[in-house]
Amino acid sequence: xxxxxxxxxxxxxxxxxxxxxxxxxxxxxxxxxxxxxxxxxxxxxxxxxxxxxxxxxxxxxxxxxxxxxxxxxxxxxxxxxxxxxxxxxxxxxxxxxxxxxxxxxxxxxxxxxxxxxxxxxxxxxxxxxxxxxxxxxxxxxxxxxxxxxxxxxxxxxxxxxxxxxxxxxxxxxxxxxxxxxxxxxxxxxxxxxxxxxxxxxxxxxxxxxxxxxxxxxxxxxxxxxxxxxxxxxxxxxxxxxxxxxxxxxxxxxxxxxxxxxxxxxxxxxxxxxxxxxxxxxxxxxxxxxxxxxxxxxxxxxxxxxxxxxxxxxxxxxxxxxxxxxxxxxxxxxxxxxxxxxxxxxxxxxxxxxxxxxxxxxxxxxxxxxxxxxxxxxxxxxxxxxxxxxxxxxxxxxxxxxxxxxxxxxxxxxxxxxxxxxxxxxxxxxxxxxxxxxxxx
Ligand code: IFM
Numbered sequence: 001x002x003x004x005x006x007x008x009x010x011x012x013x014x015x016x017x018x019x020x021x022x023x024x025x026x027x028x029x030x031x032x033x034x035x036x037x038x039x040x041x042x043x044x045x046x047x048x049x050x051x052x053x054x055x056x057x058x059x060x061x062x063x064x065x066x067x068x069x070x071x072x073x074x075x076x077x078x079x080x081x082x083x084x085x086x087x088x089x090x091x092x093x094x095x096x097x098x099x100x101x102x103x104x105x106x107x108x109x110x111x112x113x114x115x116x117x118x119x120x121x122x123x124x125x126x127x128x129x130x131x132x133x134x135x136x137x138x139x140x141x142x143x144x145x146x147x148x149x150x151x152x153x154x155x156x157x158x159x160x161x162x163x164x165x166x167x168x169x170x171x172x173x174x175x176x177x178x179x180x181x182x183x184x185x186x187x188x189x190x191x192x193x194x195x196x197x198x199x200x201x202x203x204x205x206x207x208x209x210x211x212x213x214x215x216x217x218x219x220x221x222x223x224x225x226x227x228x229x230x231x232x233x234x235x236x237x238x239x240x241x242x243x244x245x246x247x248x249x250x251x252x253x254x255x256x257x258x259x260x261x262x263x264x265x266x267x268x269x270x271x272x273x274x275x276x277x278x279x280x281x282x283x284x285x286x287x288x289x290x291x292x293x294x295x296x297x298x299x300x301x302x303x304x305x306x307x308x309x310x311x312x313x314x315x316x317x318x319x320x321x322x323x324x325x326x327x328x329x330x331x332x333x334x335x336x337x338x339x340x341x342x343x344x345x346x347x348x349x350x351x352x353x354x355x356x357x358x359x360x361x362x363x364x365x366x367x368x369x370x371x372x373x374x375x376x377x378x379x380x381x382x383x384x385x386x387x388x389x390x391x392x393x394x395x396x397x398x399x400x401x402x403x404x405x406x407x408x409x410x411x412x413x414x415x416x417x418x419x420x421x422x423x424x425x426x427x428x429x430x431x432x433x434x435x436x437x438x439x440x
Contacts, residue, residue, distance in 0.1 A: 001427065001438045006360040007420035013108055013371025014416040015070030016063055016393065017337050019115035019159065020079075022380035023049040023056075029078040031123035032116065032383070035175040042386030049378050050401055056098055059378055059403075062394060064105035066409060067416030071102055072336060072373045074112035074159065075148075078119035081140050092147040099151035109152045110334070110373070112214065113141055113198065115159040116174070116383070123175070128165070128187040128194075137194040142201050149206045156273050156336060157198045160216040161191040161244055170291065173384040179290050181239075185255045188243040192253055192265045195244075199268035214273035214336040217241055217323070219316045220296070223283035233282040236294040245327060256292055271370070272324050273336035276355075279316030303350075305341050307389055312340065312347060314354035321362040321369060332368045335359065339375035341382070341389035345406040350430035352408055356421045357437050374412060378403055 021027045025047035036044045049055055063071060079091040102109045114137070118127050122136060145155065158164075167174035169184035178184075195213055202211050220237045222229040239256040246254035251266035253259065278298070285295035298304055302311035317338065324333050338355055342348040352374070363369050379392035387398060393409035396402070411429040415421055423438040 001423055001434050002440060003423050004438055005418065005420045005422040006357060007418075008360065008363060010419070011370075012419055013070035013334070013373075014412075014419075015068045015072060015107065015110075015371070015373045016377035017072040017373040017375050018051075018377060018380065019074045019112065020076035021045060021048070021115070021117045022376075022382070023073075023378070024052040024076060025050045026052060027076055027078065027117065029082055029120055030076070030117040031120060031127070031175045034120065034123070035177075040173075040175070040177065041384050042388045043381075044386070045381040046398060047401070048381050048398070049396060052094070055401065057101060059394075060098075060101050060105055060107070062403070062405075062409075063377055064107060066393075066413035068107060068413075069416070070108040070110065070371060070373065071377075072110040072112060072156070073098065074115035075144055076117060077114065077122075077140055078117060080144055081119060082121075083119075084121055084136075087143060092144070095144075095148060096151065099148060103151060108154070110154040110156065110336070111148065111152050112156040112159050113144060114157065116164055127176070128190045129183060131190060133190050134194045134197055138197040138201050141198040142205065145202050145205050145209075149209075153206065153209050154334075155202055155209060155211045156214050157195045157202075157211060158191055159214045159336075160275060161188055161195070161213065162240055163216045165191065165243075166240065167384075181292065182257060185243070185253075185257055185260075188255070189253055189260055189262060192244060192247045192262050196262070196265040196268045210270040210332075212269045212271040212273045212334070213244065214275050215241070215244055216275045216277075216337075217320050219279045219319045219323070220282050221279065223281050226284070228284040229282065232284045232294040235292055236280075236282050236296065239292065239294075249327065269328075269331070271332040271334050272328055273334050274320060274324055275337035275375075276317045276320045276335065277338065277340070278310045279313040279319075303347065305347055306343060307341060307385075309385070309389060310340050312351045312354065314351075314358045317355050318358040318361055321359065321367060325362075325365075325367045330368060332370045334370055335372040337373060337375040339391050341391050343379075343390040343395065345408050348406065348408040349411050350433045352411060352415075353421060353426050353430050353437060354433060356415060360421065 165187040222233040247265040251263040280296035298311035379396035382389040395404045
């Protein structure tokens with residue numbers, strides 16, 4: 001194997017991504033907490049990583065010592081605005097302290113304003129199906145950005161709006177646990193409108209801000225040559241991926257149920273946030289009307305994670321970045337999430353190295369990829385899957401709050417510190433892919 005290093009451009013952002021409900025603990029005033037108490041999840045978020053009581057400090061230390069120069073976290077709407085007519089200034093002060101904590105550690109913050117959770121008062125009035133959400137959310141965004149603007153210029157308005165809408169209103173695994181494509185599309189339409197309003201609001205408050213959203217993008221291939229499988233692939237691909245991108249490109253939201261004009265959305269992004277985990281194989285399934293007769297899975301030979309939640313398909317990451325750059329030429333791209341569930345760290349080192357390698361290939365075409373945020377720093381609460389999936393560079397025992405470093409944390413630290421991936425790193429942490437990543 002040749003000795004070599006794949007370097008990234010100077011100033012590249014390397015960090016991890018987290019979300020309030022998954023790390024803070026005791027976020028009792030949102031719909032997810034309620035959903036957990038009703039028994040819909042595999043365990044309870046409880047104290048999570050106990051960040052609300054200050055454990056973010058030691059985790060930020062871990063990240064900084066591991067060479068990370070950026071961090072993405074979300075603020076919890078239900079803490080900042082616990083009731084429609086009440087703002088919690090102490091909550092905002094805690095987020096300011098976290099931002100100062102990042103600044104003290106020379107880490108660039110990226111704040112997500114909505115990451116799957118809604119205050120109960122919003123949920124009880126219909127959540128994102130209620131058209132009033134656009135002004136509710138904009139008001140919350142104004143208040144929050146105004147309070148935090150001293151420390152942050154990078155904003156993600158909404159994380160994975162497609163997953164929020166489809167898991168809550170088609171798959172039924174997220175609250176409110178519904179199966180109705182029409183309602184899912186209404187939710188996405190309101191998310192687009194709220195994103196557009198927030199985009200303008202943030203720019204009005206902070207001229208130098210850079211605002212985007214984080215798209216969970218799923219590249220897809222048809223399972224066979226059959227025209228029906230190809231048709232299903234196209235329906236599913238557009239249904240899952242395209243609502244936001246189409247609205248932002250053209251002002252028209254594309255949906256399997258028809259198109260909807262949302263002209264104010266056009267052009268409302270300064271960067272595209274991409275969350276990539278895996279690629280799906282899609283086929284026609286008469287028994288699945290719930291998902292418009294489409295079904296997806298992974299090939300039987302795929303390199304899958306311990307719960308088969310993710311297949312390690314690094315080329316899919318490259319195709320994702322290629323799609324992004326072709327769809328929005330010259331628009332900066334941030335990889336806002338990428339990672340794998342793996343409690344034993346059997347797969348993660350090669351998953352990480354192979355995905356960084358694909359991102360390096362993309363960067364070499366001068367595609368404007370500006371940073372990478374690994375999901376995630378410390379094991380945290382994985383929504384309906386609870387604690388059964390472990391995405392952390394550090395393992396967490398939620399009972400004792402003890403953190404234990406996984407080997408991948410050292411690999412990622414080496415990558416961040418070098419601003420690149422070397423053959424030596426691969427040889428040390430995942431020699432099984434050395435020949436494919438560094439061919440002779
Ligand atoms: O934990 C989630 C995150 O909240 C959103 N993107 C996918 C991650 C892994 O499941």
